[in-house]
Amino acid sequence: MIFKFFRELKEKREKKIRRERMISWYENKFNYVPTAPLSELCKLLRRQESELQGIRIQEFQAQDKEKKEFLRTHIELSERLIRQISERIRRSCRKVC
DSSP, X not given: OHHHHXXXXXXXXXXXXXXHHHHHHHHHHHHHGGXXXXXXXXXXXXXXXHHXXXXXXXXXXXXXXXXXXXXXXXXXXXXXXXXXXXHHHHHXXXXXX
16 A cells, blocks of 8 residues: 555656656757757757657547646647747748748
């Protein structure tokens, strides 16, 4: 009984750490976008779009409520990053063209 309690406590802590790490990764990318070269942004955009598809499939298949909530947050951050990158690419193309 006590071991189950500690195992659940450890799992909650690990989930929280994973979530914070994911949010930190996205914050770093949000800060990187304004100064990144266009070639890197195009690569990042392609990677994010393919990753977003995978995350959506995972969310569709997920049974656990906490897992779905985590994946929804992941999707929201990914979509926001994709919008920011697309906007940056659009603005840069206007300046060049």
